[in-house]
Amino acid sequence: MHHPDLCIAGAGIIGLSLALELHDRGYRVTVFDQGAPLAESSTAAAGMLAAHDPDNPPQLLSLASLSLSLYPDFLDRIHTLSGLRIPFQTHTTLQSVPPDTAIADSELTCEDLAHLLPALTPSDHRFVLLDEHSLDPRQLASALLAAVRATTINLQPHTAVLSTHSIDNAVEITTPKGTIHAAQFVNCTGAWAAATSRLPNIPVAPRKGQMFSVSLPPSLPLHFVLRTPDIYIVPRTAGPATGRAIIGATVEDIGFDKAVHPADIDRLRSLAAALLPAIARAHQLEAWSGLRPATSDGLPLLGVLPGQPNHFIATGHYRNGILLAPATARVMAEFIVGGIPSVDLSPFSPARSLSLLPSP
Known part of the structure; x- marks a missing residue:
């Protein structure tokens, strides 16, 4: 193998987005993945750009807001390289919020809800409208992979990183195909990050999410996301999946098991049908699961690994x-090249990982 400036472990959306950003800054980048690119949580997701989801930790808002501002250029860059355009599927989310939330003046009345979505059944939920986009992660994945392959980024699928070692001012990276040296190394392996780093103080664990898709009946022309603490319904309005909706998702702490259980899918359907009764009779198209990379405080790890x-x-x-x-991709590239990140990364410092570990 050649000797790149930087190696990335993990060819999911985070790893490949960072690879593109660094490539644009002149870096020679190699990306390894133990499986196929974008085959895990990147394509299992529903695709909501939920920067203002009330369940998000408040410390996430600055990073999420930056990402929203970067998204148009991000998608344009992918389109330029791949020739594939990724449309937004929806532009609004009907969000259930707690009664004591600070945005009470945005609450929709029963009359508003009846006009907006006549099929919505009365419930104890209180709803607000959020200005929020969604996209199809499968469309994004196809275009992002094509964009990466249109560059000189060296993508190595089915090539796990077995070990890494710091040697002088470089990192020695061992894979089944051999050993290479790079000036820098980035672990972007998602739920597998602790295993890839071989360090005990990386508190990232898989949180399984089961979900399914249905073909929406003609009586339910849904053009926005419907989300409560228990369920979301995300319609596809453009592209090959037009006319279907993604419904999810479970949150399970059971390791790396990705089995799909009909009883769990039935429970999700019941929750969705309690809001939109037509979902009960909608034809199921697929069911699948993904493994979300979770930390105990709900914030990502972004930066240098301690020691x-x-x-x-x-x-x-x-x-x-x-x-x-x-x-x-933007803030990590800025950090890696020695610049000042566009947002304060201290809430996301990997150094906090020691305090996130469970007590002995």
Whole structure:
């Protein structure tokens, strides 16, 4: 193998977005993945750019807002390289919020809801409208992969990183294909980050999410996202998946098991049908699961690994990997080249990982 400036482990949306950003800055980049690119949580997601989801930690807002501002240029860059345009699927989210939320003046009345979505059944939920986009992660993945392959980025699928070691001012990276040296290394392996780093103080764990898709009946022309604390319904309005909706998702702490269980899918359907009864009869198209990379405080790990010179990490995005990809690529590239990141990265410092570990 050649000797790149920087190696990335993990060819998901975070790893490949960072590879493109560094490539644009003149870096020679190699990306390894233990499987196929973009085959895990990057394409299992629903695709909501949920920067203002009330379940998000407040410390995430600055990074999420930066990402929203970068998204148009991010998609344009991918289109320029790949020739594939990724449309936004929706532009609004009907969000259930707690009664004591600070945005009470935005609450929709029963009359508003009846006009907006006549099929919505009365419930105890209180709703607001959010200005929020969604996209199809499968469309994004196809275009992003084509964009990467249109550059000189060296993509090495089915090539796991077995070990890394700091040697002088370089990092020795061992894979089944051999050993190479790079000036810097970034761990972007998502839920597998702890195993890839071989360090005990990387508190990233998989959180399984099961979900399914249905063909929406003609009586339910849904053009926005519907989201409560228990369920989301995300319609596809453009591209090959037009006319279907993604419904999810479970949150399970059971390791790397990705089995799909009909009972869990049935429970999700029941929750969705309680809001939109027509979902109960909608034809199921697919069911699948993904593994979200979660930290105990819900914030990603972005920066230098403690005690590991030239070793960086960018993972732990949990349910917001699609949303945060452009901003993560930008701030990590700024950090790696020695610049000042566009947002304060201290809330996301990997140094906090020691305090996130469970007590003995």
